[in-house]
Amino acid sequence: MNLRVFKRLMLIVAAVGFVLIGCQKPESKAPEKKAETAAEKTAAAPDKPAAGLDKILIGHPACLSGKYAKAGEQAVGGIKAALDWVNNTYGGVTLGGRKVPLEYIYYDCESAKEAVTSLIGRLAMSDKVHVVFSPYSSGLTLRGAPVTEANKILYMDHGGASNAIFRQGFKYIVQTIGPATSYHQGTLNMIKATDPAAKKVALAYEDSEFAKMVMEGAREHARKLGFEIVFERTYPKGVTDLTPLLSALKASNPDFILGGGHFEDGQLFNRQMADLGIDTKALSLIAAATLPAFYEALTNMAEGVMGPSHWEYGVKYSEREAKKVGLQWIGPSQDEFVALFKKAVGKEMIPDYHAAEAAAQVLAYTLAVEKANSVEVDPVRAALGDLTFMSFYGGWDVDDTGMQVGHTMVDVQWQNGERVIVWPPEAQTGKPVYPMPTFAEKAQGKKAIAGM
Amino acid sequence: MNRVTQYYPILPVLLAYAILFIVGQTVSGTWQLVATLLFYCAMGQAFNIFLGMTGYVDFGYVAFMGMGTYGMALAITRLAHLPGLGAVVIVIGFGLALLMATLLSLAVGAVALRLRGAYFAIATIGVNEGFRFLIEGARIWNGAEGMIFTAQLVNIVGSERASRLMTYWADVMVLAIAVLAAAVTLFYMRNRVGYALTALREDEDAAKVMGINVTKYKIIAFITSACFAGLVGAASWALKTPYVFPPEVFEIHYTVEAIIIVMLGGAGTLLGPIVGGLIYGISKYYLSIFLPGLQLLVFAPIIIVIIVMFPEGVVGVLKNRTRNTALGRFII
Numbered sequence: 007m008n009l010r011v012f013k014r015l016m017l018i019v020a021a022v023g024f025v026l027i028g029c030q031k032p033e034s035k036a037p038e039k040k041a042e043t044a045a046e047k048t049a050a051a052p053d054k055p056a057a058g059l060d061k062i063l064i065g066h067p068a069c070l071s072g073k074y075a076k077a078g079e080q081a082v083g084g085i086k087a088a089l090d091w092v093n094n095t096y097g098g099v100t101l102g103g104r105k106v107p108l109e110y111i112y113y114d115c116e117s118a119k120e121a122v123t124s125l126i127g128r129l130a131m132s133d134k135v136h137v138v139f140s141p142y143s144s145g146l147t148l149r150g151a152p153v154t155e156a157n158k159i160l161y162m163d164h165g166g167a168s169n170a171i172f173r174q175g176f177k178y179i180v181q182t183i184g185p186a187t188s189y190h191q192g193t194l195n196m197i198k199a200t201d202p203a204a205k206k207v208a209l210a211y212e213d214s215e216f217a218k219m220v221m222e223g224a225r226e227h228a229r230k231l232g233f234e235i236v237f238e239r240t241y242p243k244g245v246t247d248l249t250p251l252l253s254a255l256k257a258s259n260p261d262f263i264l265g266g267g268h269f270e271d272g273q274l275f276n277r278q279m280a281d282l283g284i285d286t287k288a289l290s291l292i293a294a295a296t297l298p299a300f301y302e303a304l305t306n307m308a309e310g311v312m313g314p315s316h317w318e319y320g321v322k323y324s325e326r327e328a329k330k331v332g333l334q335w336i337g338p339s340q341d342e343f344v345a346l347f348k349k350a351v352g353k354e355m356i357p358d359y360h361a362a363e364a365a366a367q368v369l370a371y372t373l374a375v376e377k378a379n380s381v382e383v384d385p386v387r388a389a390l391g392d393l394t395f396m397s398f399y400g401g402w403d404v405d406d407t408g409m410q411v412g413h414t415m416v417d418v419q420w421q422n423g424e425r426v427i428v429w430p431p432e433a434q435t436g437k438p439v440y441p442m443p444t445f446a447e448k449a450q451g452k453k454a455i456a457g458m
Numbered sequence: 459m460n461r462v463t464q465y466y467p468i469l470p471v472l473l474a475y476a477i478l479f480i481v482g483q484t485v486s487g488t489w490q491l492v493a494t495l496l497f498y499c500a501m502g503q504a505f506n507i508f509l510g511m512t513g514y515v516d517f518g519y520v521a522f523m524g525m526g527t528y529g530m531a532l533a534i535t536r537l538a539h540l541p542g543l544g545a546v547v548i549v550i551g552f553g554l555a556l557l558m559a560t561l562l563s564l565a566v567g568a569v570a571l572r573l574r575g576a577y578f579a580i581a582t583i584g585v586n587e588g589f590r591f592l593i594e595g596a597r598i599w600n601g602a603e604g605m606i607f608t609a610q611l612v613n614i615v616g617s618e619r620a621s622r623l624m625t626y627w628a629d630v631m632v633l634a635i636a637v638l639a640a641a642v643t644l645f646y647m648r649n650r651v652g653y654a655l656t657a658l659r660e661d662e663d664a665a666k667v668m669g670i671n672v673t674k675y676k677i678i679a680f681i682t683s684a685c686f687a688g689l690v691g692a693a694s695w696a697l698k699t700p701y702v703f704p705p706e707v708f709e710i711h712y713t714v715e716a717i718i719i720v721m722l723g724g725a726g727t728l729l730g731p732i733v734g735g736l737i738y739g740i741s742k743y744y745l746s747i748f749l750p751g752l753q754l755l756v757f758a759p760i761i762i763v764i765i766v767m768f769p770e771g772v773v774g775v776l777k778n779r780t781r782n783t784a785l786g787r788f789i790i
Contacts, residue, residue: 070751079751114750116742119699119706120494124743127490145706148606149699152624153490174608174700175617213594215603215703242595243602 061109062099062381064089064368065129066139067150072117074142074165077360079351081142081164084361085110086350088368091338100376108368115141119149126150130157136381137162137371139364144168144215151176160383160390162371163408164363168219172407178383180390181410182367182402186216187223189314190264192415193290194224196429197262198231200440204287208237208260210251210275211292212267220292224264236260245271248278256284266291266313273303280307280445287441288312296418296425309422310442310454314415316359317399318425319344321416321433328396331432337369337397366399400433422453464648467728467790471640474732475499475633482629493629495739497694500636501712502719502731504686507643508679509717510726511652513659514578516680517713518566518585519687522559523695524707525589526688529555530696531605538610547614548623552692559688560681562589567680571673574662583710590708604703611700628697635693636732639686644728646679647790655679659726722764724771728790733772737764 066085069078089108092098098105111133115121122141129135130153137160140147147166151174154161161179163171167186171179197204207228211217218240228235237258241251248271255263263279263286266272272294279289288310294300295313304311321340328335338346343365347357357365371386374393378385394403394412403412417429421439428438439454475496482492505519533551537543543550570581594602612620646652654675657665666672695707715738723734741760745753768775773789780786 068750071754075751112750114746114753116746116753118711119695120497121742121746123698124490124494125746127493128487128747131487131489133487145701145703148608148701152608152621152698152700156621156625168606170606174606175612176608213597213602218603 059101059106059381062101062106062375063133063135064108064110064137064139064371065126065133065135066110066112067115067122067125067129067141067146068112069117069142069146069165070114072115074117074146077142077165078114078117080358080360081139081364082112083347083351083355084357084364085112085139085368087343087346087357087361088337088365090346090350091342092368092372095338095342096336096372099372101379101381108372111135115146117142117146119146122146122149123153126153130154130159135159137386139367140165142166142360144171147171147179148174151179154178158383160371160386162367164367165360168215169223169409170219172409176408178387178408180370180387180404180408182370182413183363184316184410184413184415185223186219187226188410188413189220189292189415190224190290191227192417192429193264193288193312193314194227194231194233196417196438197288197440198233200438201261201287204261205232205234206236206258206260206262207233208255208258208263208265208286209235210237210239210241210248210255210263210265212245212271213240213242214267217267217292221264241271243267243271245274248274249282252278252282252284256282260286262286262288262290264290266294269294269297269299272313273300276300276304276307276311280448283445285444285446289442290314290417295420298425301420301423301425306448306451306453307445308420309448309452310419310439312417312419312428312438315418316413316415317362318359318416318418318427319356320425320435321398321400321427322435323396323398323400323433327432331396331401333394333396333401334373335396336373337366337399340398343398362399366397366402369397370395370402420454422455426456463787465644466787468641468644470729470788471644471732472637474729474736475637479633489626489629491739491743493632493698494743495736496629496632496636497690498715498719498739499732499735500632500639500690500694501687501716502723502735503636503639503643504683504690505716506683506720506725506727506731507639507646507686508683509720510724510730511643511646511655511659512676512679513725514571514575514676515717516570516582516683517579517710518582519683519716520710520712521566521586521589521708522563522684522687523691523712524586524704525558525562526555526691527695527702527707528599529553529558529688530692531607531700531702532599534607534610534614534696534700535605538607538613543614545615548697551696552689555688555692555696556685559684559691563681563684564677567677571676571680586708586710586713590704593704602704604701606701608700611697624698624700628693631693631697632690635686635689640728640732642682642686644790646682647728651675651678656726718761721771722761722768724768724774724777727771727773727777730771730773737772 068082089110093107098107113125138154140163142165144166147163164182167183169185169187209221211221237255272291290312295311296315301308325335374386374389378389401412405411414430416427416433418425419428426436427434437456439456443452478492482489530551533554537547573581654670658672719734719738723730745757777789780789
């Protein structure tokens with residue numbers, strides 16, 4: 007075969023491939039793509055009276071590839087698991103006296119902003135979804151907001167933690183993930199409750215949008231609780247030596263430290279504190295300390311170190327806890343959710359907080375539609391504003407801007423090589439070890455083990 | 459060829475953009491897709507002025523888009539509180555975007571354009587990363603925190619207009635920038651600048667011997683390309699998405715996309731960036747819909763096949779095939 011014939015053959019193959027892909031009905035590609043057909047059938051759904059609806063459509067520009075692919079895979083699995091529960095266990099969404107199933111349409115936005123707007127445009131105008139779930143990250147969530155606002159579609163945010171999203175005046179955006187400013191509130195509450203004598207706090211964190219927002223909330227909450235901020239300094243991204251900063255921090259003699267930014271600097275922070283022998287009663291590091299790799303890298307030096315998380319496998323939120331605090335309960339138990347999640351992703355995979363918050367968002371939308379008895383954007387948005395409930399993910403409540411205020415972060419502490427949820431009390435799987443062992447004790451093999 | 463007929467190749471460009479615009483306006487749910495395609499076409503069109511016409515590969519190209527984004531962001535955030543300026547702020551923003559992209563291109567060009575080929579490419583690789591770390595490390599323009607300015611935009615033009623600006627007019631501006639970039643490309647092609655650039659692209663030493671000031675023409679192409687990149691950044695990133703985070707606007711991924719678009723369509727051709735932008739954008743869009751999560755596995759072989767089939771780009775091959783035909787005068 008000469009080159010010319012080969013090239014022509016390749017061209018024909020490529021052309022046929024394109025045509026086949028273009029002509030393919032989405033439902034034949036994957037089971038969840040059945041939603042496409044449903045979308046076409048119910049193209050005018052939002053304009054119909056609620057009683058005429060045969061499906062409620064959730065659209066999602068998911069991050070299934072690109073830099074947020076891991077978070078995206080978890081979110082899609084969480085949404086499918088929650089849909090499974092709503093449709094098959096709960097029986098569907100009660101709307102106009104009938105039970106209406108939820109259906110999920112998602113496309114891959116490749117973690118790229120250009121794709122987010124074009125896919126939301128399609129979901130809003132062609133698929134005519136009733137609600138759009140945001141992609142992962144504050145940037146991508148912001149990218150989609152003007153399109154959903156212009157199309158008057160509810161936009162639910164389970165991936166963008168920046169408080170700034172809710173300072174822009176968007177009407178139809180509602181958050182499920184806790185805002186960045188809430189990350190250390192639980193940690194501070196815990197220390198206040200455990201050790202009323204502790205007064206001095208040091209803040210040392212990465213110079214990034216996320217870490218700054220987290221510490222803005224921590225600073226404000228610490229002052230509200232009567233703590234004194236004796237040290238506050240940032241360090242640049244990609245830092246390789248924190249000894250000058252930590253030496254200055256040591257001189258301020260804090261009772262406890264809140265810090266971090268990403269995994270690498272969090273690990274460095276902990277390691278160099280050990281090198282310099284800086285002992286405090288508590289150390290909480292965002293983004294790093296909750297990861298198994300943190301303990302694998304630091305082994306015993308990580309004992310007693312804490313970190314905030316939106317949700318961790320093992321939390322004790324239950325119908326009984328909901329009753330105790332006077333909240334409505336909805337959704338599967340944690341174990342049921344894990345089983346549904348594994349079924350949805352088709353493999354042995356433990357859901358993380360990305361999956362849990364996306365699933366909780368489905369439950370929030372379900373309750374809001376039932377409360378409003380409508381799928382129209384304004385009544386559902388108003389219902390979401392009034393809604394408070396608890397699920398396996400924890401509490402749910404939003405303020406007037408749509409920002410999440412009802413969900414409490416959980417604080418995780420490394421105890422004897424295990425991640426133990428130590429705060430809030432309604433979610434805890436163990437008592438906090440406070441003060442944590444000193445680095446000298448840890449070097450001799452002492453573990454952080456809570457007393458009975 | 460008289461003065462009018464030599465500009466005939468602009469007609470298929472205008473036709474292509476007109477069709478895109480009409481499709482976006484008339485087919486429900488396609489405007490945001492058209493906006494994305496326009497972004498890719500405009501980015502390719504701007505990059506083609508330098509890559510296509512000189513043969514130099516600039517890996518720091520996205521930095522100019524980033525500077526344009528910052529130019530618009532600074533105008534909006536710093537002037538939003540001034541009463542009575544209204545939409546003038548947007549005009550100032552475009553002016554600032556142009557100025558900042560020009561200054562950066564002058565600084566980069568003065569150093570890097572003394573180098574050739576692979577050395578030039580290597581010298582430019584660090585531009586976007588270096589600039590990003592400068593902004594973050596020195597805490598310039600809010601440093602790593604970036605800026606979110608939807609609220610300020612609403613203050614300036616009002617809620618309804620801001621919404622329309624972010625979802626429609628910003629895209630129309632990108633269309634205008636793409637058309638303007640194509641017009642400038644054609645103007646260069648038909649003038650001394652284009653002849654000089656063609657000569658240096660084919661053999662820089664020979665061009666030099668013939669008395670062409672190659673550095674001057676390279677800088678002209680470099681600055682022109684950077685200016686259009688700055689305008690694309692200002693419209694498509696700052697106005698369409700009123701926020702700027704350094705890691706997002708200095709992401710090398712966009713430079714790679716621009717290179718693929720230009721090579722797919724045909725480097726140095728007028729119609730190439732449009733064809734490349736459309737093939738690239740449409741393939742990505744439909745594959746992400748029909749094969750979510752798996753599209754890159756299919757997309758990469760498609761790109762390889764097209765590059766193998768059309769080593770000079772789709773328009774490059776088409777141009778050779780239609781040479782000396784009636785159609786040939788429209789395809790360059």
